[in-house]
Amino acid sequence: MREKVLLICSECLSRNYTMSINKDGKAITEVKKFCKKCGKHTVHKISK
Secondary structure (H helix, E strand, O other), X not given: OXXXXXXXXXXXXXXXXXXXXXXXXOOOOEEEEEEOOOOEEEEEEEOO
């Protein structure tokens, strides 16, 4: 079973990306993505 989650930029707190993860497996908590608002690559975390 997969679950859709939102990714939030750690610097400007904008919600930029959606991602699907396994509910019962190991979840990736941080991903380095490009933030359009900041204009640079930042760490994005899964919103709760």
